[in-house]
Amino acid sequence: MKEATNLNEERRELLKAGALVAGSTLAPGVLLIGVAQARAPEEPASDRVRWGMVIDVNKCADGCNACVTACNEENGLSGATGPQDAQWIRKLHIRNLSTGVEISLPMLCQHCEHPPCVDVCPTGASMKRADGIVLVDRHTCIGCRYCMMACPYKARSFVHEPLTDQNPEVPRGKGCVESCTFCVQKVDRGENTTACVEACNAAGHKAMIFGDLKDPNSEIAQILKHHKTTEVRADLGLNTGVRYQGI
Amino acid sequence: MNGTSYALGVGEDKSALFWTLLALGGLVLLGTLYAFFTLEHHGHALTGMDNQIVWGLPHVFAVFLIVAASGVLNVASIGSVFGKKVYKARAPLSGLLALAMMVGGLAVLVLDLGRPERLTVALTHYNFKSIFALNMIFYNGFFAIVGLYLLTLMDRKLSPWSKPLGILAFLWRLALTTATGSIFGFIVARAGFNSALYAPMFILYSFTYGMAVFMVVQSIMYKWNDIQVDARILAKMKNLLAIFIAASLYFTAVLHLTNLYYAKQWEFERFILLEGGVYTWMFWAGQVLLGGVLPLILLFSPLARHPATVFVAALLVILGGHCQMYVTIIGGQAFPLDLFPGWAESSSFYDGQIHPYTPTIWELLLGLGGIAIAFLITTVAVRVLGFLPQDDLKALEPELKAG
Numbered sequence: 001m002k003e004a005t006n007l008n009e010e011r012r013e014l015l016k017a018g019a020l021v022a023g024s025t026l027a028p029g030v031l032l033i034g035v036a037q038a039r040a041p042e043e044p045a046s047d048r049v050r051w052g053m054v055i056d057v058n059k060c061a062d063g064c065n066a067c068v069t070a071c072n073e074e075n076g077l078s079g080a081t082g083p084q085d086a087q088w089i090r091k092l093h094i095r096n097l098s099t100g101v102e103i104s105l106p107m108l109c110q111h112c113e114h115p116p117c118v119d120v121c122p123t124g125a126s127m128k129r130a131d132g133i134v135l136v137d138r139h140t141c142i143g144c145r146y147c148m149m150a151c152p153y154k155a156r157s158f159v160h161e162p163l164t165d166q167n168p169e170v171p172r173g174k175g176c177v178e179s180c181t182f183c184v185q186k187v188d189r190g191e192n193t194t195a196c197v198e199a200c201n202a203a204g205h206k207a208m209i210f211g212d213l214k215d216p217n218s219e220i221a222q223i224l225k226h227h228k229t230t231e232v233r234a235d236l237g238l239n240t241g242v243r244y245q246g247i
Numbered sequence: 248m249n250g251t252s253y254a255l256g257v258g259e260d261k262s263a264l265f266w267t268l269l270a271l272g273g274l275v276l277l278g279t280l281y282a283f284f285t286l287e288h289h290g291h292a293l294t295g296m297d298n299q300i301v302w303g304l305p306h307v308f309a310v311f312l313i314v315a316a317s318g319v320l321n322v323a324s325i326g327s328v329f330g331k332k333v334y335k336a337r338a339p340l341s342g343l344l345a346l347a348m349m350v351g352g353l354a355v356l357v358l359d360l361g362r363p364e365r366l367t368v369a370l371t372h373y374n375f376k377s378i379f380a381l382n383m384i385f386y387n388g389f390f391a392i393v394g395l396y397l398l399t400l401m402d403r404k405l406s407p408w409s410k411p412l413g414i415l416a417f418l419w420r421l422a423l424t425t426a427t428g429s430i431f432g433f434i435v436a437r438a439g440f441n442s443a444l445y446a447p448m449f450i451l452y453s454f455t456y457g458m459a460v461f462m463v464v465q466s467i468m469y470k471w472n473d474i475q476v477d478a479r480i481l482a483k484m485k486n487l488l489a490i491f492i493a494a495s496l497y498f499t500a501v502l503h504l505t506n507l508y509y510a511k512q513w514e515f516e517r518f519i520l521l522e523g524g525v526y527t528w529m530f531w532a533g534q535v536l537l538g539g540v541l542p543l544i545l546l547f548s549p550l551a552r553h554p555a556t557v558f559v560a561a562l563l564v565i566l567g568g569h570c571q572m573y574v575t576i577i578g579g580q581a582f583p584l585d586l587f588p589g590w591a592e593s594s595s596f597y598d599g600q601i602h603p604y605t606p607t608i609w610e611l612l613l614g615l616g617g618i619a620i621a622f623l624i625t626t627v628a629v630r631v632l633g634f635l636p637q638d639d640l641k642a643l644e645p646e647l648k649a650g
């Protein structure tokens with residue numbers, strides 16, 4: 001594990017030096033599975049945990065929008081989809097240009113181990129918690145939007161208008177940037193799940209699994225160990241916390 | 248500078264014109280402030296910027312000013328670092344313009360923030376890994392160094408310090424422009440920005456734009472004071488400008504050719520160079536033709552003997568520079584991110600499609616504010632203090648003869 005981490009650090013440095021790094025050569029999942037300890041719900045965020053998600057695109061139904069609706073509800077987003085409206089999770093439709101195969105999948109903040117948004121943020125408002133969740137600190141974000149320029153997944157939104165009717169648990173505000181928080185309010189309550197995952201399960205698709213990547217006994221760690229999963233834009237070497245199965 | 252130096256309009260009956268200029272600049276600035284408070288109240292919803300085009304017209308103006316600011320200092324550097332007297336006489340004006348444009352450019356960036364009232368946060372919470380924050384440090388240093396350097400140029404007692412400070416300003420300036428270019432180079436995910444060539448290219452652009460701004464301002468000041476610039480000095484400066492233009496064009500070509508070489512960037516290049524609509528126009532007609540080829544032709548034509556021709560060429564370079572910034576900053580965002588190379592993408596969040604952008608009056612007002620600020624600072628300083636470049640032609644004789 002140690003070696004793998006170092007390797008990854010090194011790749012990161014190479015990337016920063018402007019060199020192009022060829023696709024990830026390490027077996028998927030190897031980097032993620034760490035020491036076998038999950039935290040108790042009442043403890044603060046700890047680096048013994050790394051929250052992550054696996055999405056099985058074969059189970060994700062084309063036309064189903066349950067995860068998106070649940071996210072909007074949980075986090076107090078309007079659900080409008082104009083060019084200036086915030087979208088924390090979206091259904092992405094992709095079609096292979098050579099084979100024509102079509103896939104539908106949810107796209108959200110990938111909670112990278114090496115998030116470019118955190119690297120570029122001038123004030124440190126974009127940050128990664130010890131447990132791997134990438135967040136924006138509402139009180140230090142100055143709304144420069146550099147993080148949006150830097151994010152490879154287009155996962156961030158800028159709040160263009162004054163907001164009303166907010167969920168008190170999820171403070172948002174005009175002039176700040178925001179994105180998926182892995183439902184940090186639920187995680188910190190010890191629920192250890194997210195609104196989108198719950199909704200996907202409730203809809204009977206069970207395409208999304210949330211869990212602790214560092215706990216080898218967790219369902220998510222087992223999937224990563226036994227199945228081939230993909231990082232989106234693996235060539236960037238960001239070691240994402242969200243993995244896709246079946247692409 | 249000597250005590251009897253010309254300050255703009257002093258002792259002549261041009262007061263009225265001076266005040267008119269100030270009023271004009273002030274009026275634009277008022278418009279900027281109005282835009283600022285309106286956006287502060289209603290949010291960026293009023294602008295054409297959105298979650299796809301996150302940096303818009305204000306950034307085009309701001310980055311141009313910042314890049315040109317560091318380039319205009321070149322004139323002073325050639326004077327103090329390389330000991331050329333022609334340029335030494337121009338060092339104070341060059342330092343002044345650098346400060347004025349830097350203030351203008353940074354002001355626009357601040358006015359466009361989603362949370363401008365948190366400027367103190369930006370100044371006290373540094374994320375040292377961020378190239379943006381690093382830029383902040385460079386900019387602050389820039390003010391300090393150029394300010395001190397200006398003092399050494401204006402006060403005889405301090406003049407022994409002018410050379411070391413000049414060298415420091417030169418090096419600092421190079422670092423600063425590299426850092427500004429890196430703001431874009433560090434954006435690894437976007438096809439348009441991910442090139443190590445950005446930093447050196449921005450240094451060249453800054454030389455070109457800075458020189459052009461300097462020559463425009465100098466022409467206006469001479470005209471104002473009814474002074475004829477020595478033909479040989481003009482020839483020297485226009486040749487330098489031409490070299491910078493040619494080098495910028497060359498670098499632009501290299502950037503696009505390297506991008507074409509990497510198969511992944513093909514689509515992006517096809518967008519900018521062929522199918523990008525307004526961006527393709529801005530690139531070929533604005534950046535390349537108006538801002539590069541045409542000024543080069545003008546500067547090498549027999550017409551270049553006339554100061555007016557050189558003036559027009561320099562203005563064109565400035566225009567082309569704004570087109571370049573538009574293509575780089577906005578064109579780079581209009582082209583969609585490719586999350587899954589080899590797949591066509593679509594979503595409610597506008598994945599996989601070219602993002603349209605129509606700037607509004609608010610963005611324009613914010614952007615013009617930067618120019619207004621730089622203009623006001625320059626106009627006032629030039630009137631109150633002696634910044635007019637004056638050449639002691641006798642002392643210059645050997646340098647001019649040597650070519």
Ligand code: SF4
Pocket residue numbers: 120121122123124125126136140141142143144145146147148176177
């Ligand atoms: S918009 Fe906010 S979170 Fe994003 S880089 Fe700027 S200060 Fe940081």
